[in-house]
Amino acid sequence: MSSAAQSASLPLQIAITTGEPAGVGPELTAQALAGAAAHWPGARFTALGDAALVAERARAVGVDWQALVADAPRIQVQHRPLGAPAVAGKLNAANGRYVLDLLDSAIDGAMAGTFDAIVTAPLQKSTINDAGVPFTGHTEYLAERTRTPRVVMMLAGTGKRPLRVALATTHLPLKDVSAALSVEGIVQTLRIIDHDLRHHFGLPAPRILVTGLNPHAGENGYLGREEIDVISPALKLANGEGIDACGPYPADTLFQPRYLEEADCVLAMFHDQGLPVLKYATFGEGINVTLGLPIIRTSVDHGTALDLAGTGRADAGSLIAAIDTAVLMAQHRRAG
Known part of the structure; x- marks a missing residue:
């Protein structure tokens, strides 16, 4: 089998950054991936975030995260430690660099070919700026980090x-x-x-x-x-x-x-x-x-929804749709 054919037969690898730890990103990631087997049978997923935080927020919305990741290697967590304890709905500038670390890890993995696409949960721009890092938004940051002029x-x-x-x-x-x-x-x-x-x-x-x-x-x-x-x-x-x-x-x-x-x-x-x-x-x-971009990136159409974080009332529909599109785009890209 040629290398191209081997590559085409491998499962797609999708990275999901869990975003602002005080927001809905961690729990929406858990909710979206709870249906991964039915939605995306040919893909594998890596959630980037603090493993304990994701598990905690998953429990808050009724998702048994430990059972879910036991289906490894289809779903796994790439652990990145929080800068400070995270409380749902309460921003903390000490976690600004943590959020950027998640994004950097996903970008680096996609640029290296480890990930076929990245999906980003919402982040809070103010938290990153308050941490002393000038930040306009995901779009501009992705362009800068991948050295893409437009x-x-x-x-x-x-x-x-x-x-x-x-x-x-x-x-x-x-x-x-x-x-x-x-x-x-x-x-x-x-x-x-x-x-x-x-x-x-x-x-x-x-x-x-x-x-x-x-x-x-x-x-x-x-x-x-x-x-x-x-x-x-x-x-x-x-x-x-x-x-x-x-x-x-x-x-x-x-x-x-x-x-x-x-x-x-x-x-x-x-x-x-x-x-x-x-x-x-x-x-x-x-x-x-x-x-x-030289990589595939999709995201949700909403913000961190701090008032909904940890309540179970946030809707994962946009994140599921973002994953759907990331998988579709990666399939088209792989097909040439």
Whole structure:
């Protein structure tokens, strides 16, 4: 058997970072993996976190973690000790570096080929910053750690015809968005979306709809010229490369079934232009995917939910969907 065939026959290895220890990440990981045998029979999972913490939070939501990991090597824990005792719902800056250690371990494993994909439970940015480490978000940190010059944040719903929304800019103050847009930047973003939808999602000819920046897509320049000077020229260049990207469309009317039913992704110009629509439609079952990385990374569409941590009331649906997508992407990637 060739090495390629051997690799294709091996189980997929998926890493899950359990995220902020005061939040819902550890318990959602346990809940999601409790159904691993039924959901993902061809995959193995490594939960990264403090082993005692994960077991404790699993018990709080009725999951027998010891029995679950007895199914090794399908499910295992890569133990990383907490920086300080963790209490559900109470942030502690002493655990900021612990959270980053989980993420670093997952990234390093994926870069080395140990993991086929990583799935990240939510973290608390403030905890990491309070620990003295400047941190903007998962997306930016992944780009920095993998030395990727441009990545694309895409959120997606689930289902037969999932709604996908990618962003031309991510975590920026609104006043800085216009200056951050450029013709080449939008073209690069469209290249990444087109490439990853083809190679990681199995879409042979992705169709991308692109929003304008301004109300009414600039109203022919009367409400702003970004559509004329930046977005339209970028679309023309992308079309010349064989990328099926259309627009710019007014964002307030684009998100309708009659437009979206023929689209594989919408590219919005800034965070709060596209994501409120997607989260309204899919919250709790949506996912976050970082496109353009040399590794596969998916995540949930929600935060740490400190008020729900340890109560058993948090829903693992988004994490299950993120694992579903990570497995799907890894399968497509392995198939070439």
